[in-house]
Amino acid sequence: MNEAEKTIKRIQAQKGVEGVIVVNAEGIPIESNLDHQRTLHYTYNFQQLLARTQRVMKDLDPQNEASLLDIQTEKNNILISTGKEKYIYTRTIL
């Protein structure tokens, strides 16, 4: 099992986790438990949003950067982590 597969397993083991996508440094999804179309759709949208967030954070404080973006919605949470390998996952509200 490679690192990306291990990340998926580790996150999926948490209560309420549904979809998990692991994205490499080039922005390409390398592991996902969602179908192909949803994987691409989520990856594209949330990478754009993360890039925008990083620009806002740098503008407010050049010494700071976002490490996790947590979007809470009526139906679920979407979490987007940063780092060498980003991951995106959704969690139902328990």
Add this chain to the structure above:
Amino acid sequence: MNEAEKTIKRIQAQKGVEGVIVVNAEGIPIESNLDHQRTLHYTYNFQQLLARTQRVMKDLDPQNEASLLDIQTEKNNILISTGKEKYIYTRTIL
């Protein structure tokens, strides 16, 4: 004490909370404990980011919308709530 002042008091009472800004439905900051320039800077940037987030969420699921955006950084958390009166606040990591 009006509702916006009460919101500031309530949030500030939480551990680690630093800045709090209450923004009305028109996007104007109506209460803040930050200086004028930082209040305007934060309000402008985070409202833009929240609007972008809402567009992404609607695109993925028209029946869903973000209720809270939590940006975790190395130094602090920035939380942006939605609702009739939005509020933005930063919290140090404890």
